[in-house]
Amino acid sequence: MTEKSGPARLTLSRALNEGLRRALERDPKVLIMGEDVGKLGGVFRVTDGLQKDFGDTRVVDTPLAESGIVGTAIGLALRGYRPVCEIQFDGFVFPATNQIVNQLAKMRARSGGHLKLPVVIRIPCGGGIGAVEHHSESPEAYFAHTAGLRVVACGNSPDAYTMIQQAIASDDPVIFFEPKRRYWERAEVDTGADLSSALPMDRARTVMAGDDVTVLCYGPMVRTCVEAAIAARDGAGEARSIEVVDLRSLSPLDTGAIAASVRRTGRCVVVHEAPVFAGLGAEIAARVTEECFYHLEAPVLRVGGFSTPYPPSRLEEHYLPDLDRVLDAVDRTFAF
Amino acid sequence: MTEKSGPARLTLSRALNEGLRRALERDPKVLIMGEDVGKLGGVFRVTDGLQKDFGDTRVVDTPLAESGIVGTAIGLALRGYRPVCEIQFDGFVFPATNQIVNQLAKMRARSGGHLKLPVVIRIPCGGGIGAVEHHSESPEAYFAHTAGLRVVACGNSPDAYTMIQQAIASDDPVIFFEPKRRYWERAEVDTGADLSSALPMDRARTVMAGDDVTVLCYGPMVRTCVEAAIAARDGAGEARSIEVVDLRSLSPLDTGAIAASVRRTGRCVVVHEAPVFAGLGAEIAARVTEECFYHLEAPVLRVGGFSTPYPPSRLEEHYLPDLDRVLDAVDRTFAF
Amino acid sequence: MTVNADGAAAAAPYPAAPAGPPGPGREPEPAPELVQLLTPEGEPVEHPEYAIGESADEIRALYRDLVLVRRIDTEAISLQRQGELGIWASLLGQEAAQVGSGRALGPRDMAFPTYREHGVAWCRGLDPMQLFRLFRGVSNGGWDPADHNFHLYTIVIGSQALHATGYAMGIQRDGAVGNDPAGADGGTAGEAVIAYFGDGATSQGDVNEAFIWASVFNAPVVFFCQNNQWAISEPLEKQSRIPLYHRARGFGFPGVRVDGNDVLACKAVTRKALQAAYAGQGPTLIEAYTYRMGAHTTTDDPTRYRLQSELEAWKLKDPIERVKAYLVRAHGADAGFFQQIDREADELGERIRREVRSMPDPGPLEIFGNVYAEPHSLLAAERDQYAAYLDSFADTEQEAAQ
Amino acid sequence: MTVNADGAAAAAPYPAAPAGPPGPGREPEPAPELVQLLTPEGEPVEHPEYAIGESADEIRALYRDLVLVRRIDTEAISLQRQGELGIWASLLGQEAAQVGSGRALGPRDMAFPTYREHGVAWCRGLDPMQLFRLFRGVSNGGWDPADHNFHLYTIVIGSQALHATGYAMGIQRDGAVGNDPAGADGGTAGEAVIAYFGDGATSQGDVNEAFIWASVFNAPVVFFCQNNQWAISEPLEKQSRIPLYHRARGFGFPGVRVDGNDVLACKAVTRKALQAAYAGQGPTLIEAYTYRMGAHTTTDDPTRYRLQSELEAWKLKDPIERVKAYLVRAHGADAGFFQQIDREADELGERIRREVRSMPDPGPLEIFGNVYAEPHSLLAAERDQYAAYLDSFADTEQEAAQ
Ligand SMILES: Cc1ncc(C[n+]2csc(CCOP(=O)(O)OP(=O)(O)O)c2C)c(N)n1
Numbered sequence A, B: 001m002t003e004k005s006g007p008a009r010l011t012l013s014r015a016l017n018e019g020l021r022r023a024l025e026r027d028p029k030v031l032i033m034g035e036d037v038g039k040l041g042g043v044f045r046v047t048d049g050l051q052k053d054f055g056d057t058r059v060v061d062t063p064l065a066e067s068g069i070v071g072t073a074i075g076l077a078l079r080g081y082r083p084v085c086e087i088q089f090d091g092f093v094f095p096a097t098n099q100i101v102n103q104l105a106k107m108r109a110r111s112g113g114h115l116k117l118p119v120v121i122r123i124p125c126g127g128g129i130g131a132v133e134h135h136s137e138s139p140e141a142y143f144a145h146t147a148g149l150r151v152v153a154c155g156n157s158p159d160a161y162t163m164i165q166q167a168i169a170s171d172d173p174v175i176f177f178e179p180k181r182r183y184w185e186r187a188e189v190d191t192g193a194d195l196s197s198a199l200p201m202d203r204a205r206t207v208m209a210g211d212d213v214t215v216l217c218y219g220p221m222v223r224t225c226v227e228a229a230i231a232a233r234d235g236a237g238e239a240r241s242i243e244v245v246d247l248r249s250l251s252p253l254d255t256g257a258i259a260a261s262v263r264r265t266g267r268c269v270v271v272h273e274a275p276v277f278a279g280l281g282a283e284i285a286a287r288v289t290e291e292c293f294y295h296l297e298a299p300v301l302r303v304g305g306f307s308t309p310y311p312p313s314r315l316e317e318h319y320l321p322d323l324d325r326v327l328d329a330v331d332r333t334f335a336f
Numbered sequence C, D: 001m002t003v004n005a006d007g008a009a010a011a012a013p014y015p016a017a018p019a020g021p022p023g024p025g026r027e028p029e030p031a032p033e034l035v036q037l038l039t040p041e042g043e044p045v046e047h048p049e050y051a052i053g054e055s056a057d058e059i060r061a062l063y064r065d066l067v068l069v070r071r072i073d074t075e076a077i078s079l080q081r082q083g084e085l086g087i088w089a090s091l092l093g094q095e096a097a098q099v100g101s102g103r104a105l106g107p108r109d110m111a112f113p114t115y116r117e118h119g120v121a122w123c124r125g126l127d128p129m130q131l132f133r134l135f136r137g138v139s140n141g142g143w144d145p146a147d148h149n150f151h152l153y154t155i156v157i158g159s160q161a162l163h164a165t166g167y168a169m170g171i172q173r174d175g176a177v178g179n180d181p182a183g184a185d186g187g188t189a190g191e192a193v194i195a196y197f198g199d200g201a202t203s204q205g206d207v208n209e210a211f212i213w214a215s216v217f218n219a220p221v222v223f224f225c226q227n228n229q230w231a232i233s234e235p236l237e238k239q240s241r242i243p244l245y246h247r248a249r250g251f252g253f254p255g256v257r258v259d260g261n262d263v264l265a266c267k268a269v270t271r272k273a274l275q276a277a278y279a280g281q282g283p284t285l286i287e288a289y290t291y292r293m294g295a296h297t298t299t300d301d302p303t304r305y306r307l308q309s310e311l312e313a314w315k316l317k318d319p320i321e322r323v324k325a326y327l328v329r330a331h332g333a334d335a336g337f338f339q340q341i342d343r344e345a346d347e348l349g350e351r352i353r354r355e356v357r358s359m360p361d362p363g364p365l366e367i368f369g370n371v372y373a374e375p376h377s378l379l380a381a382e383r384d385q386y387a388a389y390l391d392s393f394a395d396t397e398q399e400a401a402q
């Protein structure tokens, strides 16, 4: 048991750590497993101190093999455990694809509903930290396209704290994306608040209200888009009122909330770091267009990565959507 | 050398076989590798007789491991070979995801252009043959979202014959989808025709001209959509003139051809077997909407699989888009 | 593959590495050893570590299992030919490996099959109808693994080896290992897992990762590899140049090769490996050396890749015949006993044919069932849309009918 | 991990399996054998199979390599601290394993490194600047592997083992194996591949699949595992409960453990394995038993997970000191020689600092370069759009300037 609970300004990494701690305390079946999650506390320190407090049968340093991590987590789940797997970096989830896509996602359906697979796969994602290749990927679209999974992304400390607990409490497999370049950003988290009163994990949240255009984003791009909205409001040029919606749930999408906003504003921009081509933004754009066809003043525009591998870090500022590229897209929706 | 060349009515499987044979004849660096591709000729007989004629160092039965198949193919390509890998069924490509997404797709860029990776990965895809689980998947969106790959799908025998040769001749890695339920369908193939005069692999083809609505499709759905178009033209209800475009190239898309058709018809339906959610249809819909916003009379509608695992075969007729579901979507684009 | 006339498969020269002469530092492979308790002729064999421990009744029961699971297989093949099943993966020739290992399991042990373990399913008490639902295309599984401690079939080769290992790690966390096999309960208080896979599967990364996990965590799991000599059209040499049970040496746990056509040896070897697992001694790899006497599945054509003579040689090692001979000779089983089993098989066959033929198709909206444990907005919307779409036809038909 | 004071790592008690007493049929592991030709004190060691074959000049050259690659490493660490590099993976402690194996390679042999093989890169003739481009974030690689037969760095653990094996299969197809090492050319007419990976990597499915492929096809590949005892924070026991070189036994090819801090032993063992490969005898696994004396990378903090005393014990086995001692004692190397090498190292360090600091950033449109070998409509469009977008700022800036 941690002593203190109540409001505190926590980094996103720390908020996850506290959320994991609560989950470990609450349910002895919760396990944490992955590479370097024990003494090291993970390369981002998200699991810092947990092995010390909960022991090495509950916080498990595994052999170096992602398929093994997810595959054995499935087995543990079948035995009644609730494993939370850490994939060290986004690019290293791919060796586990078969276990995630063919096994984890489909096993409940295969069993005709007899089995449940409460496995959480935590993936630090996205760029912006000056890392080498394979450490800055945004693979959410692969999993969003995979039926049987839930896919969520937290964008700030309070969501990190509650959503990781909600993900662990869910009886469905959850791919949980953590915006790695936001790990060190602080925000107020009320660790005393009742989890049951929190916004459900599959609901979007309007983080900034506005009237002229809806900007949809998630994970690391939430802050970028809020900054863009502030600049658009307060900046030198023509003032625009941007509504920023943090999707939080990538599969399923909170279509109701999205459509309600776009119907009101008549314009929509989707922002993510992953390549635009066949990215999640495509789904959002297609769906928004279907649902809001007569309300749209312009096509839904997408801002995201290029159809190239993630570039070396000295070029990543060009690859990653930033305030300017978001505002450029916003401007273009007005030019239609 | 095969003796006969010239026009013949070939099954799609046979057309691929002839195309592979030409490629093996033309370039001693071309290799075929996979599970059961040798004496058995593959479970769909696509490589039938090739090991007998070209020997077991060029047509290689591999150990049972897809990551190994693609990983060693990359090594062979680095040594100057042009491997053509067979993945026995769509669902079995997932163990190879890391080698495809992290290695094959990125290696040329990683090398700054010094390396080329002329590897073809053949994947029989889609449902409709009454198979058990994992044998009816349509994983194209995963690869289309992966920069560095080319993704194509053939829909009929003549395309199968030329496109497999074009894919092998390409210096880029190509994911080559084969519509398994069309393997036994016959069409005229001119095996004497000059490859260089064939339509390039990255170009779409209008397979049926029409004025009222554009239906975009690929692989196994081409025939379904043509049948729908014929029914719409000749059927009992209101006659509709449907233009059916076989995309052939899924990444990159032949955006020019697509947009030209939609601008003319003002309506568009995309059809594929894969789940609609975050499927390739989303990209197409988003892009078409961006490019043709003022021409669209209705949102681009998508027909495809549900957000469920592929169902057991006794239900697949409900899961797979058929003539009625295509026409239903066409009707809905007119109801807007 | 050469097979000696006396059926001693283990003594058959093992295919050498494709290379030339052994180089410096190449260790010669020791002659493979094969645990056998009954010869193909039904003669009991002495073995230093294993012995036939079964009573006459127990052996009769095993014989019954062998005959009945073969009958399930035969019926399935003909039902597939009649179009009642979409496909079938025959276990013909592998009955002893499956019944021997299946009957070695304790009630609390958990089995993770591939797609061919109909004999294990039988031993665990799963109604064969459940299997037919899968192969007919009515379900992708659908039984509750907890009902008989028999997991769902896994079709993607090798994936279940990791599930089994993870499950075994759960057993460890539940404190259900480490019971003393020399103690009062004979080690039966422990729990263990058995993971089935084929010779081809040993090439998958997942199976090797399972070996690593099981070894590092010392998990109570028995890896039971049915080496039926073929992975569809590929002979064993395409997967390994040494005997498969040697693989375990590379991972630091014991490997043993057993005559997979000898139900008593399979049972004894599995039992011992399970007891080691119960007692906290970790994993064992068992290679059951057997033969796939039929096609890979009903869609396969083995004449394209293997010689009839190979099959003929293996027929002499039939897993059922040797038990029959032994029962007659050692336990005086008479024609009446065998007739009774055959009658039971006929009854089973009759029930299978009847029930498979009358098996209803699932309703279309079942596609949307059981994907998620908790409400899912997108799926609910898709379901409603599709239901409305189906209803629109009903309307049309009604209209047409009116 | 216990390390004896005499530095005989091989004699250190190997961590036992996490389980209790060995069960029935558990084979006890043989005492690990370690090939060593120079003790940590620089005394030559007799070995039945391997001998020091190098001339004094050759050993001086190896000494020079060791010192210079360590200097590259030291400079890189401080450049990273100064913000000139994004990250660096130090090879400190692993110089002998890398230089020994790297210098054993023939010019036509192909090396597939991980991300830590700066010493091998040096031996192959790659300009260290190429590595710095990667770790600075200017490139994800960018050199032409054909220039020095040194493939690009691979960051995803284990993936390159399969590439190496495939490349070796290509060598077979080119007819470049099977040359007689006892022949006139001493086997040098052959070609082979060396695949580098770490102890942690042995747990990846891909590495095990590479073992299978190499074994089944008898491919000319040497698997060179630098067991530096740690995979980031995880000690070897998290990957294996038996010595890693035993892994090869499970796949049917030889495994050998060498003192990874002994450059002469590493060279001799690698040379022999290469020659076996040239001669068509297939793969070998070499486990170079060594120690990562630094942090995993510059972002790592090893004090969180390992004891200083362990590092101190390994310092006594420094790969450079023993060669120095041997050169002095056996070959009369004098202060002048060592000073000259140090001067060379200083010059190298100076050049590195200068060139790294002045390394220009790539232009933004390079993002779009070299993704595809053939024209790609989407990429061309994205490139043009982004170029126009960048131009729009130029316009704005110009306007503002006007
Ligand atoms: C990952 C994967 N790749 C390919 C297949 C196709 N396939 C089904 S069975 C089989 C051969 C399996 O051989 P083995 O493991 O020896 O088992 P057996 O069928 O002989 O019982 C193959 C290649 C598959 N099911 N899964």
Ligand SMILES: Cc1ncc(C[n+]2csc(CCOP(=O)(O)OP(=O)(O)O)c2C)c(N)n1
Residues within 6 Å of the ligand: A035, A064, A066, A088, A092, A095, D116, D155, D156, D157, D197, D198, D199, D200, D201, D202, D228, D230, D231, D232, D292, D296
């Ligand atoms: C597939 C994959 N998973 C995880 C990582 C993150 N990672 C980088 S290095 C490393 C440890 C590697 O250990 P080892 O193989 O012993 O090599 P060493 O770093 O000690 O040289 C890990 C886990 C990775 N690069 N690739």
Ligand SMILES: [Mg+2]
Residues within 6 Å of the ligand: C198, C199, C200, C226, C227, C228, C229, C230, C231, C232
């Ligand atoms: Mg088999």
Ligand SMILES: [Mg+2]
Residues within 6 Å of the ligand: D198, D199, D200, D226, D227, D228, D229, D230, D231, D232
């Ligand atoms: Mg290491």
